[in-house]
Amino acid sequence: MARRRREIGKAGWGRTAFSTVISFIYFFPVLWIILTAFKTHTDALSTPPKFIFTPTLENFVSVFARAYERGGAAVDTHFDLFFFNSIFIAGASVGVALVIGTIAAYGFSRWPLRGNETYLFIILTTRMLPPIIVIIPIFIMFRLSGLSGSYIGIILLYAAFNLPFTIWMMKSFFDEIPREVEDAARMDGSSEMKIFFRICLPQVKAGIAATAVFGLILTWNEFLFALLLTGRDTRTVPVAMAQTIGGDIGVRWGLLAAIETLFLIPVVFVTFLLQNQLLRGVTFGTIKR
């Protein structure tokens, strides 16, 4: 037995090498998007595909500088507005969902109603249901109320879309913190307001951050509602991207890749920071470990 033994649960550099290869193969489609973002239009469409090329920032420039260069009609696609829309709509709706949802989660966790579990089940179901079912009435509602194409409409809708997720996530965090401290504070005569704001909320700060981030990612990437319910001025990036592809002739893949790369960087960054909460995030808070 000459082979060097290892402690259980640990692997060495050999595993690093192997995993690096596999991970990069897995990551390759994303890598290719990033590479494409740095390619000229000709390079992006070249045959055979170019692995080595002179990188250019022109795609990124045309994403950002578009508003200032009025000359080229072909580049005038308003993506700066769409980026703003995506950020604004996602941010506002997640904010609304977080405020309402955290309070509700606290209620479900600490002051259970009769039929608490049933409420929670229905709430989760509204998140699981195929959006296509509610979209027709919502479409009609929006048209009748004039909310169609407005910020307030889509923000409210996304807030509702984020609520079930927020409630389940935050409830799972509230469930985890011990109640002794609250009871002790109650004995000391603290008001319920004070208990919620001073004792409970600080303990779920990390949970709020995680919920916000996952909410942002989910909202950020949503397509169907945005496709049907946003107007020219409130269009979000995913819809605008899809429409860029829709016009089959001369899809500017480099530009598209640049947009997606910009779109992706913050997501990857926060995902890395939240790696430990990821499981809970992707299962809507139903699975913690």
Place this chain on the structure above:
Amino acid sequence: MAASYHAEHGTLLERFFARNRGPILVAPALAVLVIMNIFPLLWSFGLSFYRYRANRIKEPEFVWFKNYQKVLTDPVVWERFQTTAIIVTVDVLLQLVVGFLLALLFEKTFPGRRVLLMLVLTPMMLSFVAVGAFFRYYYEPTFGLLSQGIKAITGEPFILLGSEVGALAGIIFADVWMWSPFVMLLVLAGLVSVPKHLYEAAEIDRASWWRRFWTITFPYIRGLLLLAILFRTIEAFKLFDIVFLITEGGPGTSTETIAVYVYRVAFQYFKTSQSAALGYILLFVVIVLTNLYLFFVRRRDVEDQ
């Protein structure tokens, strides 16, 4: 209840708040959900009993279960269900296999694990639109990576999305790529929940890899695997964006999933009430699956205690 002693004094209003804390806390959230989700759902339910087209001004006509009857006897609908079933089955199975293998890769700690894990998790964080768009780019017959790769071997460009099987494979491949990391996360959670001393005991007891896996590891991931299957089934059942962007249901209608079909019925054929009826059938399936999912989530929570 812990707060009951607060309820003993104070003004009438204070007492009301103290007695109804739970309902008051959840009321705003429920209100939003009722307006934006439950009400549309009920509306949809109502619509499914009428003959109604959203693009006509004609008054809706009450037709009882005619829409359901129409939908359930429509061979096209069954075809779409079949397509969906094929995609869901193959998709979820492959996600399990790939996710499981990825989890084994990342089971142990090694230098650089966190960063590499991030690379593998990225697809899950992409937007459907990006995945759809770029896989379409990769499958493109002239300059797409896939076609180019095959051309380098066979000399012929390859049109993946031209055939039924190819189009299905293309969609499934993209979805498996995107969501296997999800399964990986769950399996990893199961793997790290195995107490380390069990592996140590198995090592001292000289258990083979195979026996160790089945007697120690598997019981810890069994529950999570089941949850992964259900969760991914629910999600795959609703598969819309990727299909819509990669194949638009084609060639012909060979990759048109039930979700895409409902979209077409509603927004292209404008058979509003029929799409509502169909939607309710989908909802029923999702409710059953969600119920099952939560049942196993709770059972797992109970087992943990």
Place this chain on the structure above:
Amino acid sequence: MADIELRNLSKHFGTLAAVDDIDLDVEAGEVVCLLGPSGCGKTTTLRMIAGLEDVTAGDIFIAGQRVNDLAPRDRDIAMVFQFYALYPSLTVADNLAFPLHAEKITKEEIDRRVHEIASLLDLSHALNRVPGRLAEGEKQRVAVGRAVIRDPQCFLFDEPLSRLDIAVRQEMRGQIKQLLNGLHKATVIVTHDQIEALTIADRIAVMRDGIIEQVASPHDIFAKPANVFVAGFIGTPQMNLIEARVVDADEDTATVNTLGQEVVLPLHAEVSLQGGGGRRDTPLTVGVRPRGLEPVSEAGPATISGRVDLIEPMGAETLIHLRIGDDDLRVVTSRGLTASVGETLHVAPAEGQVHLFDHDGMRIAS
């Protein structure tokens, strides 16, 4: 040749030396307890013997073979884990049979061995249950059974009784001792419970900060602690260890100045202050167990006096804390004492009960 030999064994975690250059021999049929406070390196030592922890420096031999680079499975050992490490999805019978699967024996033979061990450990009734449905004591017996079902070179126990409540623990101590007597293997037991070590072990290795302070039989560890640490660690209530200076010494007695009083101490037959150690003003540590101090009615040259500070009844005996200046002197007496808090009490060290330690804390013997 010993069955387990540790030679200059060290384990470092970063800059921390968890185990620092220790040597230990365990003969076949001998039970050695590694005893020490938490964090002293005893468990790390055991895990290194098992192969669950890498060795930083030094060698481990099992049955004469150097095993440093062998995987646990290749060391031919059996181990009982602190948390039992029973396989939760397997029944008791399958748990017991588990180590046998690696051996080339028939199913019938496995069955026979399982039933034999089960009846030996009084587990026959529970063979078809899973560990989750066992009482703590039963789990512990399954863990032991799983270890002894094979015929390994040696046994390793990691805090085997720490999870049991006191009554079951006492019973299991006896059972394990009996079992180990019959097996005649080299056995290492890690424990922080001195009663456990004193009752089960043939020899005890007292560890502190990664170093073995003393290896000796339970009797010698108690009666002849090698240094101040061992003296203070073994025995409850703790031995009184008080600073003193020599005034005078002869063959049988030593006169020392301690706690502001001059006391004539009767010396142990093996203890001698003749020669350099008895020089006037030599600093010493005097150790007397609380049971070695007897209350006497009158102060005399061989007594220490103090004010009663606290009285703790311990059933048949009474623990009295005497306050002398800033120091606390513990006295255990079995006599029905009428002393009350605040009174002055005189106590005299009994013959053969005085331990002396030098300036470095090492035992002074002749």
